[in-house]
Amino acid sequence: MTTPLTTVIAPDGTVFRDLNGNGVLDPYEDPRLPVGARVEDLLGRMTLEDKAGLMFQTVIETGADGSLVEALGVISKSPTTLVVQGKRVNHFNVHKLPTPRLAARWHNALQVLAEHTPLGIPVTVSTDPRHAFHENSGVSFAAGHFSQWPDSLGLAAIGDVDLVREFADVARQEYAAVGIRAALHPCVDLATEPRWARQLGTFGEDTLLTSEFTAAYLDGFQGPGGLLGTGSVACTTKHFPGGGPQKDGEDAHFPYGREQVYPGGRFEEHLAPFRVAIAHRTAAMMPYYGMPVDLVVDGEPIEEVGFGYNRQIVTGLLREKLGYDGVVVTDWELVNDNLVASGQVLAARAWGAEHLDAPGRMAKILDAGCDQFGGEECPDLLIGLVRDGQVTEARLDESVRRLLRVKFELGLFDDPYVDEDAAEAVVGRADFVAAGLRAQSRAVTVLTNGMLTNGAILPLTPGSRVLAIGFSAAEAALLGTVVDDVSDADVAVVRLAGPFEPRDTMFLEAWFHAGSLEYSDEVVAQVRALAERVPVVLDVNLERPSILTPLVGLATAIVGSYGTSGPALADALTGVVAPHGRLPFQLPRSMDAVRASRPDVPSDTIDPVFPAGHGLTL
Structure with a gap:
């Protein structure tokens, strides 16, 4: 590993990092100057190559031993040294992480590498959500070494704004401990289309609750009022102007899900949380892949092109x-087709701009008003556009100013390094883990309790003989006296995954649980056979609004969860922690009702089995 630069003491006694190695305290290196002055000084020193590299954010891999990855891997497109020092890229989205100590070690090695570029511009490391349960390399990661909390829908089910702020502050501390200083979240889309695959990462269907949670989330991650500082994690609020109302509930990651529709005329309702994000100084915004269809804003028809390409939305509205x-x-x-690990070519998600070549797409994105290209590392293409006269260098300067400002506000130019001991001590700290576990239990939503008996079956009676299905042996023991035969049981407790239609013809498709919300006849028959012999308590994973119509008459009690471990669920079912959840969306009665509903309108299915806000108290 290259040795980090030493600090230098200026003649007036100011301690600074001599990032360009000229032995002089230049304005951009001077921690006493205002951020604006430092930005302008650095901008004036940057070459076209430096500027272009800053405008890309790509995925990076970590070495399992905390080293930099120099071989081409499953995800990364270039060796680390080449992309940092050769391409001048210094924004990276990290996926798999090793232990906290080794993650910190990797991060520090990455910053050393960046120091030895001509201007020493530090790296900003970002991440998708990684404090809950949902594992999807295109969306989020399970907690691993970090404290584990319910997914965002679970926080919405609890409905406690202060808890959201607490969670965000905990996540901020854990991120910062390993050098992650940018969050590619919160996702403040409204879950108004029951079939949409990404609802678990939202705060539900209610625009007022989502707006309140957006403010608290930004306060916790960035600082009070969203003001960035040296301890902050900069947030990217997404997906502007609201990614929930997908036609037929299909996701815009895929060509068949590219259309975003507003038949109920609720565009402003979906936009509202982003207004709050702006008021709370979100460091960044991310438009969604979705392509609006028949959308009119302020009397102006909107071009039917993906939001990242859409000048009316990014420049005109935002x-x-x-x-x-x-x-x-x-x-x-959005720019290039990509060869993924399976050997499959993944077409750029250039909805409405498929006819353009890669340079044309890039130029249209810049014209729309975007500053940075996500998931790309092709600065040579941008440099070519400038040298060919298709894009001005002044246009790049607009974006570079914004990107540099965030790095300076985070304090990365003055000290980007983290302490390995502190990383090990902070990530997964006992009180953080306990708070997350308690939140998981609180989020559990009791939908029915004692429907087939004379009285409530929850909380479970101490010493009950329990047949546990979907639990490990250790988890089952927390429910009561474990039995293996239904004839010996007082109650059966069963965990059900949410229903979906398995798909796996395109990259990432298998991770997006889409399609029907109905349980198969086989699952219903299995529950019926069990219920004929013993009272059944069902836990349903509500990653989407499952249709429970055939199960309500079979189970003695039904609860819903949104990312809950076995121990946390056991605590909720036995009354150790009182479940507090309320449904963050309605649960439809049938797929016919879902198909008849309007994707942009909350609670729009006829005669739901359970309305939004439903939840019993034990």
Whole structure:
């Protein structure tokens, strides 16, 4: 590993990092100067290559031993040294992480590498959510070494704004301990289309609750009022102007899900949380892949092109009307087709702009008003556009100013390094883990209790003989006296995964649980056979609004969860922690009702089995 630069003491006694190695305290290296002055000084020193590299954010891999990865891997497109020192890229989205100590070691090695570029611009490491249960390399990661909390829908089910702020502050501390200083979240889309695959990462269907949670989330991650500082994690709020109302509930990661529709005329309702994000100084915004269809805003028909390409949305609405001057980073891979690990070619998600070549797509994204290309590392393409006269260097300067400002506000130019001992002590700290576990239990939503008996079956009676299905042996023991035969049981407790239609023809498709919300006849028959012999308590994973119509008459009690470990569920079912959850969306009665509903309208299915807000108290 290259040796980090030493600090230098200027003649007036100021201690600084001599990032360009000229032995002089240059304005951009001077921690006493205002951020604006430092930005302008550095901008004036940057070459076209430096500027272009800053405008890309790509995925990076970590070495299992905390080393930099120099071989081409499953995810990364270039060796680390080449992309940092050769391409001048210094924003990276990290996926798999080793232990906290080794993650900190890797991060520090990455910063050393960046120090030895001509201007020493530090790296910003970002991440998708990684404090809950959902594992999808295109969306989020399970907690691993970090404290584990319910997914965002679970926080919405609890409905406690202070808890959201607490969670965000804990996540901030754990991120910062390993050098992660940017969060590719919160996701403040409204879960108004029951079939949409990404609801678990939202705060539900209610625009007012989502708006309150957005403010608290930004306060916890960035600082009070969203003001960035040296301890902050900069947030990217997504997916502007609201990614929930997907036609037929299909996701815009895929060509068949590219259309975003507003038949109920609720565009402003979906936009509302982003207004709050702007007021709370979100460091960045990310437009969604979705392509609006038949959308009219302020009397103006909107071009039917993905939001990242859409000048009316990014410049006209976000920048000019709403006054946002922060970073706009595109969602991943809008420019180039990509060869993925399976050998499959993944077409760029250029919805409405498929006819353009890669340079044309890049130029259109810049014209829309975006600052950074997500999931790409092709600065040579951008440099070519400038040298060919298709894009001005002044246009790059606009974006570079915004991107540099965030790095300076985070204090990365003055000290980007983290302490390995502190990383090990902070990540997964006992009180953080306990708070997350308690939140998981509180989020559990009791839908029915004692429907087939004379009285409530929950909380479970101490010493009950329990047949546990979907639990480990250690988890089952927390429920009562474990039995293996239904004839010996007082109650059966069964965990059910949410229903979906398995798909696996395209990259990432298998991770997006989409399609029907109905349980198969086989699952219903299995529950019926069990219920004929013993009272059944069902736990349903509500990653989407499952249709429970055939199960309500079979189970004695039904609870819903949104990312809950076995021990946390046991605590809720036995009354150790009182479950507090309320449904963050309605649970439809049938797929016919879902198909008849309007994707942009909350609680729009006829005669739901359970309305939004439903939940019993034990």
